[in-house]
Amino acid sequence: MRLPNPIPLTQIAKMINAEIIGNPDTLVTGINEIHKVVEGDLMFVDVAKYFKKAFQSAATFIIINERVEPPKGKHLLLCDNPFEAYNSLTKHFSPTIPLNVSISDSANIHPTARLEPGVVVGHQVTIGAGTWVRANTVIYDHTVIGADVLIHANSVIGADAFYYKKTNDNWEKWHTCGRVVIEDNVEIGACCTIDKGVSGDTIIGAGSKLDNQVHVGHGVVIGRNCLIAAQVGIAGKTILEDGVKLWGQVGVAARLHIGADAQVYAQSGVSRNLAGGQAYFGSPAIPATEWFSDYRAAKRLPREVEKLKKS
Amino acid sequence: MRLPNPIPLTQIAKMINAEIIGNPDTLVTGINEIHKVVEGDLMFVDVAKYFKKAFQSAATFIIINERVEPPKGKHLLLCDNPFEAYNSLTKHFSPTIPLNVSISDSANIHPTARLEPGVVVGHQVTIGAGTWVRANTVIYDHTVIGADVLIHANSVIGADAFYYKKTNDNWEKWHTCGRVVIEDNVEIGACCTIDKGVSGDTIIGAGSKLDNQVHVGHGVVIGRNCLIAAQVGIAGKTILEDGVKLWGQVGVAARLHIGADAQVYAQSGVSRNLAGGQAYFGSPAIPATEWFSDYRAAKRLPREVEKLKKS
């Protein structure tokens, strides 16, 4: 997430009761996970084996639980529980506030947009011209919806990331402070769920069409003019380039990359990056031609082995 | 879709700015896709390789983009963009009108039907005697629900078909003008989605029971007393005869036919027509006995090949 305005490092340190190792006269401009950090961002690390990765990241500020020498250009915030400190900051700068009314006063809804009965719109949501949200759909805080978007009934846009940190036997929740951004001319089916990014944006590219009961995880980026059939699930942070087609009930694992115009046949399970322009099938998904040739070979094999046994 | 009353061909031609090739003194009685046309219907064709199929169809009127001789008994409407012309006609005769109230004034709801809080009922919906619609379910325009039906909470009945035409890189939406028809004694679970037919009806046969999170695509026809378990998805225009059982998370591809009393085990993916009275398994689904025998053979094979290598 971007901070509303740059915050002095000393102020951040005070909020989380941390010691500054580095230059206190600097300004923090954003807070992000390691995968998403840019210059000026604050992140956290609490396991020694990830220190190196953190120090090589683009982050300028790192909350850490060990007294070490900061790399050049980086500043550390030393405290006991970096995760808790990080979560308290994202909660402070992007709190989740319960809704008391169906349409928040802070929502910015274009006069030509149509919201049907039962639609709930959270704080600071933006809805563009000509967009139509059908009955009982719920749009969480900070969602940005472009023009001429159609969202069918009972969908949920912007629920929290399914993202937890294991501490002892418990699952501690990462506070979600990202957004959902839906570009122009997108259509979203009924009973879909599109989660916010943990600290960045989940994006549905212009002209893409989602069927019913599609689940899009936190921080997923879908390109332009993609076609996503019913009951597909896409796990967190996966990227689909333009023109990708996922047929019914396909599942895509987290943090993957699917190239432009790739096509994945129904019920496949994508567990690796896929090159664009090809068709895939199976769970795990492989090139469809390979899958069908494997399948035919497997069907033939028992008879061939029988023959060999007799020869 | 049936037109509310027969419309002179000259009037239709004027609406889409088309030239009549054939007899202008005829009446159009319906508008449909090629798969659904009957005598008196209007359809469109815009690719030369499908002209023959269109001319052999039951349609009486064909919007077309090439000046050709009409076959006997057929009349052509010549224009530049038949798809756009077709879509503008279905939109004109069956417009989708946003709801301003939870229960449309034009809905025809039997006095013994019960609608719980948050239920939304669209224009010209019919709901029969003793039917119970639980909280926050949304019923789109023109849906017909019989007697003694139970629909659980947060389901969506009658959302648009997921049906697009590719033009350049964009997906142009076919306007949905069909309906959903739910017969007597059906039970539909929570968070289900049942889409309208594109131009015909999606039908759920009497006595059939659907579990939660079931998706039924546009124009699907489900017979009587079928059992559809949770998270099943059935793609567009597939037909299930009576007594079919689909277990959890089964997916069925589009335009298929499943025979009476067929049973498909959990998570299977149906990619072909299935004969009735048998059990199926796998993705793609094959007869269950064959699947299990293949599976056992495949498990045995590596050891047998090892033995052969040693002999």
Place this chain on the structure above:
Amino acid sequence: MRLPNPIPLTQIAKMINAEIIGNPDTLVTGINEIHKVVEGDLMFVDVAKYFKKAFQSAATFIIINERVEPPKGKHLLLCDNPFEAYNSLTKHFSPTIPLNVSISDSANIHPTARLEPGVVVGHQVTIGAGTWVRANTVIYDHTVIGADVLIHANSVIGADAFYYKKTNDNWEKWHTCGRVVIEDNVEIGACCTIDKGVSGDTIIGAGSKLDNQVHVGHGVVIGRNCLIAAQVGIAGKTILEDGVKLWGQVGVAARLHIGADAQVYAQSGVSRNLAGGQAYFGSPAIPATEWFSDYRAAKRLPREVEKLKKS
């Protein structure tokens, strides 16, 4: 289900017009299916081949359709249609009453709990301190929700069991009279569905986290600190011990037992009991190491057979 207070057997017999074979001066304390009965409970049996199982169960009272000698300590209620009689009793003692208001007057909601717009809360629901129910979620009658639970938008807690009895060609519904119990610190995603037990409880253990579009069937018991990813479906009466992880789109069949800390990879289909502490994959799911070794062997096999054919 437990009866609100013990009921004399004579009164029960009168309600269902049955003849008592046994001691009429006894008290019925609960009504349950055969899998769930404890001493004092009433159950039914209507097929001779299950009489023995019924007589060996813990039930004290059995509705039956054949005049037989009751086993020691058991009392029979003889009537023509035991299933109908049983269903009429559960309906009588635990009727499903349509909601006229969004929040039932009989709901017991802690003052610190927050319910967003569009939330519907049924009769005799309990909601604990600090619990937050997001917009348009529907909670059916008798649900018990603990403290600090978060339920996202458009979920449905406590819909009816998908549980029918075949009579001729029809599916007769078992009346659902169980509950859903959600313990403290649980998080439930958007568009989830958690069904009531048929006559017992569906339980989500403390600290467990469910992603979006998860389906939990009737009578399922989920332990503490489980992690259930998006679009998972768990069929009726299955038990998950503590710390189980099910990844996206996993399906679990009915009446199974999954041991503590077992982990099931995405899209797997669990068709048998799984021992705890291991990872599983495939449909049907087997130990993941076995699955991958089978997969590699199958990939190698055609080439090996070719070699053998040439040798």
